[in-house]
Every structure is written in structure tokens, then in C-alpha cells.
Amino acid sequence: MIYVQVAQKELLLQIIYVLHVWKDVYNVIIKLLVIICDQGYYKNNLNECKPCNINCKACQNDTPDICTSCNSPKVLQTKNQKCVDACDDNQYQDNTQIDIPKCRDCDILCLKCVDANSCQLCVNGNFFNTNTLKCEPCDAQCNTCENGTDNTKCLSCSPPLYYQQLEKKCVRNCNQGQYPNSQSGLCEFCDPNCQTCRDSKTSCLTCNNNQYLQTNQTCKDICLPNQYPDNARKCQPCNASCLSCINNTSCSTCADGNYLNSVTKLCSPCSANCQYLNTNTNRCEQCNANCVACENGPTNDQCTECQLNNFLTQDRKCVIACQQNQYVDALRTCQQCNASCLTCQNAISCNTCNAGYYINTRSNLCEKCDDNCQTCENGIVNNQCITCNNNQVLLQTKICADNCDNKQFEDQNKNCQQCDPTCLTCSNSNTCDTCEEGSYLKRSTQKCELCDLNCKTCIEKGKCVSCKQNFFLTQDQQCKLECDQSFFPDSQGNCQPCDSNCLNCKQFNQCTECFQGLYLFNGFCSNEIYCQENTYLDQN
Template sequence: MYVQALTDTLQKYQFTTSTFNFPKPFENTPKVLLSVQSYYSDIQIKQRYKLSIETVTLTSVTVKVESLGTKLYELNIGILAVDYPQSDVFTQILSSDTEGQLTSIHKVANKIQSYVTFFTSFQGSSCEYLKFNLDSQQLDDYTIKVSANSFKCIGTIYYNILIIHYDNNFPYAPFYQYQNQIFQDQINSENLVSTNLNSPDTGFYGIKDMSIGSWYSFGIFFYPQNQNQPIQNGKYVFHTDKKKYIIYQAYSQVFDLIQLECPRDYYLYKQSCIISPYNGIYCLNNPKVCYDCDSTCLTCQDSATNCLKCVSPLYLYQNKCSSSIQQGTYCDENHICLACNQSCSTCINNANLCTSCINGYYFYNNICTKDQPNQTYCKQSLSQQYQKCFSCDMKCKKCSGPFYNQCSECLNNYYFYKNSCYIDQPEQTTCQNYKCQPCFNLCQTCSGVNQNQCLSCINNYSLNSNTNQCEISTCQDGYFPDKNLNSCLLCQLGCRKCSSFSVCLECASIKDNQGITQTYILDTQHQQCYLKCPNGKYFDLQTRQCTSCNKSCLTCDGKTSQNCLSCIDGAYINSNRMCECQNKNQGFASDFSKCISCQIKNCSKCFYSNTCDSCSEFALFNTQKNECTCMNGYFFSNSIQKCTKCIKNNCQTCLSDGLTCTKCQSGFLMTKYSTCVYCNNYQYSSDGKNCDLKCPNGCQVCANGKKCIQYSRDNPGGIPNQFCHNSCSSCSGLTKFDCLNCSSSTRIYNQTTRKCECISGYFESNLKDCSQIQQQALEMFSFQKKQLEQVNLSFQVVKWEKNPLNKSKLTSSNIIPGSTDNK
């Protein structure tokens, strides 16, 4: 509607309020937007006023106009009241001391469908030219930018903005904004401003911005001819007076409001009018508008998600649709669900037919209770925190489980004993008020629980009438009565009847572990029962069974090898009561059935044929190999069946021929002929394979690092002179006659024999100097010399046999033979 905000001139710094009634009452408090239709003021005074809304009701709106320094002659306004849920109205101020551009951003939560902006008032200075531009722009679906510029004589602008939000029920509602530009050259006293609205006209219009001037007063005017329908045939009226007012430029705008209203008793649904709602929509009565239900609802009421029936196969519970049955509900064949009894966690068919309980409750016969039902026992549910209960035995008033007959209390007139209920009093009990306790264990009946409260006794016991106690009287076979312990004790094994543990009266027949019946024989003299054991066994007094002898015994009286009573053929019992073979070189066979020769070679005595107690002469027992082996330097001769010394010298071990060495003594070298010899390179052998260790200083032949066999001939200081023959000033070799230099000029060195011999005319004195002979004795000397050479030759042969070192080979070989085989 369009109204006059001022009925009289508003003086400087005054204000006035006016209340305007709506054409008809609203059902909800509307949102109100204001626009300026005409403005007329005194040019001599500052252009400052403020237009605002005081109150809004269902029937009216109160508007306030306040002068902030100007004199107002006329102010006509447009009032747009909107009762539309998807809309908002904002009021804002743009202010600046400069004439630059001002900007305000409006960001909303819901998607924008349409909007319109109108200025309501402004503040400026006294001037002849008044100008401003107000523009708005939608930046995106949720943001609107409002800006003002081109200020002249104005510093502050008040505006309000109406935003229509997008509604799924009205996706094509044709809200739109229409602007028209008016120039002064085209304006007469009255001018019809055209719009693009179609009849009937429902638009709302007002001044958007302006540029006006005057010598006396400012004026710009829109005068609606019909207040109820100011826009007719798409046009509204603009009026001015060229003589009084100058309109340089002005913008008006129209905001179109579609007709969202149906005939009485009809509902508006997506720009259509329907008589009543149907599946998939719901309708409101104030206003009478219908909307789509949620996609899961077949029918709904009051809101899109308040379902009355669901799309198949969904389930309806508390006006919500879901794909599965909700916890704590049950559903009918139409998938409409109701809540279970509050004690049920789950139920079926009806609210009280529980299938499980909430925490802390007891489940029994499809009912959940806070307390445990009578005549039940309960177990914790494996998956949830509730007790699952089961029926007790029919005689139990209460039971504790885990079995149905494990009672904790009985029904009336039933006897309670050891967690069970009985019709009759249990045997060997004493009862009071149907609660029973056991008699003393020897009482058959009793008057109390003590042993002196017996009325009758169990088997084998008799009642002592003086003490009311049961005393042992008889026992079953295999037991005897013990008065001290007042019980039957076990007889010794083998006794069928006895007067005490070890005094047998009759013997028994008992099966052994193999199921063979063994009959015990009574020794009447000792009153003991014994078994007659076969060869190889004896009667063990501890176990009362036949136990195996040591395998070396044919018969025995104990389990060790020193308990023999007889032996097999070929064996005898020695002084230690042990069986051993009569022949010393024989031992027991593995099954102890006979004596056979010792199986280990070189063994002279054995107890078992496969072991050895002592070896033959020159043999030692090797425990790791379990055999007798010949000592170093000996071999086993098959012909004489004993260890014999190796024939070759220096052998540590040799083959059975006695000639072939298999290992040399320490320091000797093994030749390719399997003989053991010295090294002749001032070294000896560490392993019998190589000459690798050094002899003592000056020693050419040795077997170890301490003792020299032959000193070097090339070393004058090799052999101490005191050991040389008198004919030598120095010597080196196997004998003291192996000279290196002669001791006297009466001697001459023989390169062949390496001896210092007497020169011609002298004879051997065995001293340093040879003795001179007379001329007449020369012939005799020559004869004796020949005799002596023969004797020396004979001596050399003897020396070769005693010392097998061949001097003739010392300079041509690194090996000194070590036996007479190398002569």
C-alpha cells in the first residue's frame, strides 16, 4: 500500500509517527519493506531526515518520520508487507565523509531466488543540487552486494532490502525486479511510467535513486491514482512541475509479487490450487499451502519429515522412515512400528512380548522384570547386560543354578538338603523345619550331627548303647577292623582275610597288569602270602609282585646283579654273588642266554661279550672306539693273535706286515716307501710329512729341538774339540774320527776317508803326533799297515751295522736312511 507519512509540514528536529492498517489481517506477523514515493523539502536547510518502522502487528504497521535538520513539506511512502516464510528484510546504513563508493555485503544461509533494494532516508548538507546512486548486485546464490556512489550534498543513506529465498515448492515463482529511467526533458506535469507487468498488476514500486535540483525547494513525486492498485495496465504515475523542480535524472523500480493465493477452501501447491492433499504432499491451513513430503514418506503431515506411511520396504516409527526395524520396536505387516514395553530391549508381535531386556532386567517367558521371578535361576546374557532366567525344578521355590535342580529354597513340606529338595527325608540326615544336615558319617540315623548322636549305624559298624557311637565290627574281604582308627584298613597285597596288615589268614587270587591270575600261597609259619615266581623273577616284598631279576641271574632273591642264586650253563657265582662266565676270554651274550668269546679284538677279559674289562699285552683300551689297540710301535699279528713290535725302526704305527709304517715317531719323515727317516737339512718334521722345524744350532741331523744326532761338517765349531780324536784339531760328523783339520804336521788329511793319517815314516800313536819309525822297520810297518787297513775296513762294517748313517750320501741327499735297508 502507498500512504502519506506526513499530513503537515515537519519542522526542523521534530518527528511524527503514523499507524497504517493493512487491507486485511495477516495470519502471521509480516515482514515490512518501505519505499519513498515522493520527497518535498526546503532547499535552504540541511537535507537530513530518517524514516523507520516502529512496530508491526497482524493488522497494522507504525512508521516514524524524524527531521534531523530539514523542513519537510511532503513525504509519501510505499509499504510492502510480506507473510511469506521464505523471506527476510534487512535495514542498513551507508555513510562516508567523502564522495567515494560505499559497499555493504549481505550473506545469507539459504539460497536466494530474488531480491529488491529501496532507500528510505538520507542525511546531507544545504545545497542546490542533491544527487546519489544506489545499486545492488547478486554475487552468488547466497550473497548480495549493495553499493552507493555519485554523492552530491549527501553523506549517509539508509536503505532496506527484501530477499526471497528459493523454495522447492515454488521453483518457478516469477519474482523479478524492473527498473525505469526518467529524464527531465521527457517529463510533463503528469507522466505514466510504463513497466512490463501483465494485468492484474501486483507490483510494488518506489524511487531507487535520483539527481535533482532547484532554486527554492527539492521535489520528486509519484502519485498513485488507486491506492489499492497503484499499477494499472502495467503503468504507474510520475508527476512534477518544470517551473518549480528540476529532475536531472531519476530511477524508479518495481518488484513484482506473484499471486500466491487460491480460492477459499483450496490449497496452493506449486502454483496450482488443489482441494485436498494426496500421497507425497502435506498441506498447512495457515497459510493454505501444500509442500512435498520427504522422499522416504508415502504420506506425511505438518512437515516434510513427519511421515504417516513409508515408501515400501521402509519401516515407520515415530513418524520417521528407516531401512531396518529400530531397536526397542516391533512392526506389523504394513511395516508400521510401535515401541516395545520400556523394559524390553527387543520384542515381537506386541509391546509386551519381549525377546531381550534392557540392562539390569531379568528375562523369563518373554517378559522382562526388574526383580528375579520366583522359581527361576538366571545367567548373564552373553551379548547384553541382562539376566536370562530358566525354570527351577518343580520342588524348588528358589534355585541358584547352574542346573535347574540346584535349589536354594524349597516349597512347603519339602526337605532341603545339599541344594536339592526331597519329598521324603534323605538318608543319614537330621532335619528341623524341613532343613536337613548330614549325620556323622558312621551313623545311618541320628538325632544330631555329632558322632555321639547316632541312633543306628552303617554296615560293618555296631552301635555302642553307652556312648551312642558307631564302632567298627566287621570288614569286607581284603580289609581288617582297626579299633584305634574305628575303620577298616587294607590288608597286605595277596591276603583275602587278615587280622592285621601283615598277618594273613587266607590268601587271594589277583590278576596282574596283563590280566593273568596270580594265586598267592599262605606261609602258615610266618602267616604271609607269597607268589611262586618263575626263573628270572623274584617276589618283591614291597610291591608284593614277581619282579624281574638282573639279566645276568638265572634265579635271584633281589633286583641287583649281586642277588643271584643260580646262573646259566658256562657261568658261575663268584664271591660277590654275581654270575660271570667261567672262561676269562668269554662274556655274556646280549640276551644272557650263553657265554661267548669276547667280541672286541685284543681283549683278554670281558663280562659282557661286547665290552672289554682288560686288553692283551702291548694293547690299550680306547673308550671312545670301544676297542683294544696296539701301543705305539706295535702291530696286531694275525698269525700269533697279539701285538708285536714293528720291524722297521722309528715307526709309531705300522701295518700287519710289520714293515709298512703308517705313522712315524715324532721328528721323523715318512718316505714314499713308507719308511721313517731323519731329515738332513738341519731340520726335523713336525707332522711326518714335511721337514719344517729347525734343529739345535750347528746340528745337521736331529729328531727334536733338544738332542742332536749329527753335527755339521761345515761348521768347525759344531762338535766340541774335546770330543774329537787326538789326530783332529777339529771334527764334525757321526764319529770323532771325522776330522776337519789335522792336529800335527806329522799327519796328512785323507779327502776320501776324512781322517788325519800319519805321513810316510810315521805310525799311529793315537796321540797328537805320529811316532817316527826306524828304516829297518819300514818293511814291517808296511806289512802291518796293510793289516791295519784290513782291520779298519772290518771296523767300518761293524760301525755301519750299529749306526746306519751312510756318510757317502751326506753331500748328495737331504735324507739320512734310518734302517739297515739302506746299506
């Protein structure tokens, strides 16, 4: 066989070809050549060099992913001939071959090691023996144990054993003053007051320091008021009737509603028939006559239930009727109305309100009226006044104002009332003070009646004071389209007398026509004839 590098093979073949060596010789040489690939390459089945996996420094022929060495900083994993970043937890890095660091398995009992002879962490149930530098089995009682030379120094235990930390042993029963913690698997110390305990540090079985075991398994200096200590220094419950006791058959004090029976030494309730316990005398006595039942105490009037037709107040009295701002609930007890109510039906619904308030019909509670209202109507707004503040009057629109509207008068209650329809102003509904234009006040009836048709104003029927447009007031207080003969209309629409000689005139001294026998000249009437030059007397 002839071994050559790839580059040498090409050169040799070229030389043979140039020398025109025989073809048969050429083929024989080709078969005898064995190709050696460069580092990082492998030879395939066609005798060609191909690159290895990118992590491989070198790899096996025909298998680019089976590494024989790795590119730094990769390490060769001996399990599968792969190049990896780091070895597995139960392996160490073997640097014996400096150019080819390899991952090798720790001892079978070792979970983590530095090299083949230095274990850092052993499998549970084993410890690292510092003499032999090997992982060896712990004592059978230990789940785990300390590294060293002694396999009996436990660190944890398997059930049903518990770990005794001080002695580093696994035991079935913890020392006095300790209890087995089933969750941690440790023997843990009881509360300092417990002599012995179970399940938890405060779940005492017996107590230290002359203390007493309570019913909740704690240790205290004394028992609760309704308990007594037995001979084993355990607190036991008193008889149900006792507030405190000497033992379970002898009460010291009684619960509310009971008295101490001097014969039985137990507590008994007073009769339900109108009796209560007088706390001053410790005797059962009769309740107040209005009570069906009453509270125990120094007096007999603290009722809890009332006789028929009586109601129970908040201060435990029985009354015939509740106060104005209270209502009766289903238990016949007087309850306070909402603060806004004067009287109410229940806690959320007013019947009447205090002055200046009204019932809002949406909420059924009392709300403040408008500031001008002294009182106002129930509804959804606060300005529908019934009476007014500040000496104001109530308009018919339920609004308060300083004065009534036109055609209204103020009554004795300061309400504005409508005048008679004929009045302009009035003092009451039957008496007009002034009238509208076109009407006059008839004194006999104090009513307004219509003037004549053409009158604008008048003092009575047929006596006009002024006239409508295009009419004139005559001397006899009539309104006409024209003034009477010998009268003329002045600028005020009143008929004024002409000059005594005028039959008709435009103004007092401007005659337009004269009485018979008189002659008109320059607006004057005279019995003398005064014709100017170039004029003549018209006899017609």
C-alpha cells in the first residue's frame, strides 16, 4: 500500500500522466493509494475528504458527527462521542490527554465528582468516606448522613423515623419537650410552656411551671372564667349555667338571666312569666306592669317585650305610642325615622316633613324647599311653595314674589287670588278697585261694567271721559264721529264751543258758517257787511 496526503496524491498522478506511464500501471497505482485526510476532515466511501461536524476537531471516517477530539472549548462526551459545552452532573472532565479533554462518569454511588477518586455529592443513602474517598452506604436508619468516617451520623430520616438533630440520629419517639413534625420529618421543640406536646409546638399535652392546660391545648397561668382546673391541672368546662365555678357541680357566679340556687349550688333562670334577676339582690323579681319580659339588672323597667297595645322604645321602656319622629317596626319596637322626616312610615319613607322641607316623591325622603318657600308641596322639585318667607306673597304659579300679578289680590293668608274678570285691580274677589280701559266702576255693585261702544273711558254708562280713535267727546259726554253744530274738535279729541256768532267753525275764532242774519268775513260772523274791493256779497 502507498500512503499519501491528498495534495501528494494529486501531484503523483500528474507525474504519472505526464510520463505517459501505461494505463494498466496507472490503474494499479490508483488502487494501491490510501488517502489520509487533513485534520477536521474525514474520508467517505468514495475516497474523498469531507469536513467533520463543526464542533469536531477530528472525526471517524464515514461518520462526520462521531468526534474523536473537539475544538476548544468543547469537551468530548464519551457516552456518544459528541462535543459538548460541559459534562453532565454525574461526570467529571478528564484532562489526562491535554489535547483531548473527555467527559467520564463518576462512581455509580456518586452524583457529583471532581475526578475518578474525589466525590462531592453521593446518592441518597450514601456518604463520602474521607478515608477511602468513596461513596459508601449510610447506616440503615438514615435516609442521608454526614460525610466523614462514621455512617451513623444521620442528616435526614425515612418514615416512620424522625430526625433527632442534636444527636444526629433517626428515632421512632422524640425526647420529652419535643414532638415529631410529620411535614419536616424532624423532632422539633415544644413551646417553652409545654412539658410535652404533639402535632405542633403549641399543642400541649402537659404543662411546665405550674401552669394549666387549656381546652385549646395551650398552657396558661389560670383557666378561663367559665372553667376550673382538675387534679391533673387541666382546665375543664363549668356547668353550662355557671359564669364561673369551683368544679362542675358548684357554681361561683351565674351568667346573665340566672341566679345562684343556694341548695343545688347551680345557676337557674328566672321564670319566663314577667320575672327578671335583680342584680342587687340576686333574686328573681316581677317586671314592670307594662313589660311581658325585661332585662336582668338593678331595676324592673328595662323591658325586652311589651304588653299588647304597647311599644318598646330604644331605652327599653313600654309606651302607648312612639314619638313623632319614630315608627313601629315588625317587632313592635320604636325605631328612629330618617333624620329628614317629621313623621315616617319606615326607615326609608317619610310621611311628613319639618318646616321648610318637602317629600321628594322619587326618594320618599324629605328635602329642603327653595329658600323663598316657608313650606312647599311634595313632588320632584323644591320650588312649588305653599307659604312664603320674607313677607312675600304666593303667586298662583306656586312661586313666591314681592307682589301679586295683575288682576290678582293678596288675601289674608298672603296668597294671590284672582280678581273678578271685569277688574283691573281689586281688594277681594267681589270688589274692584280699578277697571280696564272701556269699563267703569259701578259704585253700587263695586263691579266693572262696559262703557258705551265708542267710549275709551267713562265714569258711568252714557258718560264718556275719553273716546276711541276717530271719535270726539261732546259736551254731554257722548262720543260721536263729528262734534255737534257750533262745536269744533280740539287737539285732545274734545268738542269745544265755537264763537257765539258761529254756526260752525274750525276753531273758536275761525268760523266756517254763520247764524242767519250774520255775515262771514275772514273767519268772523258779523251783522255788518265788509266786502273788500273787487268782492261782492253772496246772498246765498
